[in-house]
Amino acid sequence: MKLTLKQLFTALGLLAGIFVFSQAQLTSEEIKNFKSNVSSMSKKMTSLQCDFKQTKHLDFMENDVVSSGNLYYKSGSKIRWEYISPFSYYVIFNQEKMFVNDNGKKKQTDLSSSKLLKDLNRVMLGTVSGSGIFDEEKFTISYYKTGNDFLAKMVPTDKNYKKYITQIDLTFDGKSFHLKKMKSTEISLDYTLIEFSNHKKNLNLADEIFSFK
Amino acid sequence: MKTLVRLGLILIFLSSCASYMDSFTEIEKPIEYYTPEFLNGFEENSFKISIEAYGNHFGGILAVKKLDENHFRFAFLNEFGGKMLDFELIEQKLKLHYAIEALNRKAILRLLETDFNLLFHENNPILNAFQAEQFLVLNAEINQKPVYYFLENNRLQKTISTGRNKEKTRLEYRYDSPEFPEVVISHQNFKIKIYLHLLNKN
Numbered sequence A: 001m002k003l004t005l006k007q008l009f010t011a012l013g014l015l016a017g018i019f020v021f022s023q024a025q026l027t028s029e030e031i032k033n034f035k036s037n038v039s040s041m042s043k044k045m046t047s048l049q050c051d052f053k054q055t056k057h058l059d060f061m062e063n064d065v066v067s068s069g070n071l072y073y074k075s076g077s078k079i080r081w082e083y084i085s086p087f088s089y090y091v092i093f094n095q096e097k098m099f100v101n102d103n104g105k106k107k108q109t110d111l112s113s114s115k116l117l118k119d120l121n122r123v124m125l126g127t128v129s130g131s132g133i134f135d136e137e138k139f140t141i142s143y144y145k146t147g148n149d150f151l152a153k154m155v156p157t158d159k160n161y162k163k164y165i166t167q168i169d170l171t172f173d174g175k176s177f178h179l180k181k182m183k184s185t186e187i188s189l190d191y192t193l194i195e196f197s198n199h200k201k202n203l204n205l206a207d208e209i210f211s212f213k
Numbered sequence B: 001m002k003t004l005v006r007l008g009l010i011l012i013f014l015s016s017c018a019s020y021m022d023s024f025t026e027i028e029k030p031i032e033y034y035t036p037e038f039l040n041g042f043e044e045n046s047f048k049i050s051i052e053a054y055g056n057h058f059g060g061i062l063a064v065k066k067l068d069e070n071h072f073r074f075a076f077l078n079e080f081g082g083k084m085l086d087f088e089l090i091e092q093k094l095k096l097h098y099a100i101e102a103l104n105r106k107a108i109l110r111l112l113e114t115d116f117n118l119l120f121h122e123n124n125p126i127l128n129a130f131q132a133e134q135f136l137v138l139n140a141e142i143n144q145k146p147v148y149y150f151l152e153n154n155r156l157q158k159t160i161s162t163g164r165n166k167e168k169t170r171l172e173y174r175y176d177s178p179e180f181p182e183v184v185i186s187h188q189n190f191k192i193k194i195y196l197h198l199l200n201k202n
Helices: A005-021 A028-044 A115-129 B002-017 B106-119
Strands: A023-025 A047-057 A065-074 A078-085 A089-094 A097-102 A105-110 A139-146 A149-156 A165-172 A179-186 A191-201 B025-027 B044-053 B056-068 B071-077 B083-090 B093-099 B128-132 B135-142 B145-152 B155-163 B166-174 B182-187 B192-198
Touching: A028 A139, A065 A115, A065 B056, A078 A115, A089 A115, A097 A115, A105 B056, A115 A179, B071 B106, B083 B106, B093 B106, B106 B155, B106 B166, B106 B182, B106 B192
Parallel strands: none
Antiparallel strands: A023 A139, A047 A065, A047 A191, A065 A078, A078 A089, A089 A097, A097 A105, A139 A149, A149 A165, A165 A179, A179 A191, B025 B128, B044 B056, B044 B192, B056 B071, B071 B083, B083 B093, B128 B135, B135 B145, B145 B155, B155 B166, B166 B182, B182 B192
């Protein structure tokens, strides 16, 4: 069967239409349920271990910059965000302190010394645990159902965030309600996509994982 | 006594006037233009970048793309992917696209401009050539200052930029990767060192 150019464009238009409609905006009742499910998942979670893949897209580069690693969380605001590839780097948040090990170069900082670091810690905790992730004071958030998953589109209203990002898209698993993807788009439309996988919840994670060494 | 002091002063004056290349033996120029071999065929690459500045350590990723001859674009990202700096070098001039407030400082941009010009420069006209120990030394100009390429077996081992006949900036290369060497950029006048290490292609 031969398709004319017009038929091809009509088919493409229909496909685009299906794609657009596959993101159905949630009703206020559905938003309430969704947020309550994320919050309940967060409260039941005492620890989390998962893998992540980070893709940085720069418009001027042909190839994305890809890195990957592991993420550990334990209640009591303990986080270890560790890059394994293409180089070794990890940051640990524990008891109001931040510890960085950049391929053997170590540095410890009090979070109280910087508002930026406090914000970073809060964002990471929100990302990992789901707690306080929907910051409606600093973002206008719209919620969608996309396939089996949920999508929260967060557009910053806070002037400090607006300097760096135009939008953050958070994709949550429709069953477990943990975060699957986080896409942060910059003003230049370059973006960073972090995909989380292999979630293991409520394991007994050793405190040593969060020790500064 | 007076004569001794005068002689001392004259000696100090003469030694300060000594040229950086006094110990070099001038030879016939083997080539008219020079491009470091790691820039031949360079299209784009990502590097781990580490900066040691006055006891502080900063790290991240440097993405580099060649747009044209002596025209490169750079983006400096933190480990989490956040863009800190985005600029081009066009014929040794920096064109800024984006900088976070903390890095949008003339001194920082000037340093990156001069340092990266020394590393990413192609088809540089050679003014003179010398032999110095095991090295073939090619003398050219970058940032309107003399620059010396030290080659051993046709491979660039160090690049030295001078000012008033003294070494100012030194780039040293270690060839762990066949594609692009590990680079250390150090400065004589201030305690800032930059390390670049090629990241594997995804």
